[in-house]
Amino acid sequence: xxxxxxxxxxxxxxxRAKGNPSLExxxxxxxxxxGIDGAKYTASSDDDPVVIEKIRQIAxxxxxxxxx
Numbered sequence: 001x002x003x004x005x006x007x008x009x010x011x012x013x014x015x016r017a018k019g020n021p022s023l024e025x026x027x028x029x030x031x032x033x034x035g036i037d038g039a040k041y042t043a044s045s046d047d048d049p050v051v052i053e054k055i056r057q058i059a060x061x062x063x064x065x066x067x068x
Contacts, residue, residue, distance in 0.1 A: 002043065002044050002045060002046060002047060003041075003042070003043035003044060003045060003047075004047045004052060005041045005045055005047060005048065005051055005052060005055065006038075006041040006042055006043055006045060008052065008055045008056070008059075008066055009031065009036065009038045009041060009055060011066055011067070012027065012031075012055065012058070012059045012062070012064055012066060013027045013028065013038075015064045015065075015066075016062055016064050027062075030058070030062075031055075031058065034054070034058055035054070036051065036054065036055060036058065
């Protein structure tokens with residue numbers, strides 16, 4: 001399934017920010033600092049299990065439960 005990384009990133013940002021643009025920006029920045037550039041992934045990007053696990057770990061550290 002292509003695009004799972006994009007879906008996970010979007011889900012993480014949505015759950016963490018809850019519509020607050022400031023928190024959206026902060027979350028994107030935190031992801032970038034941890035090596036995940038959200039702008040790099042699209043719905044047609046190949047899924048890399050290492051990146052998916054890294055996103056799941058970042059979400060866990062932020063207290064966000066990802067469901068995908």
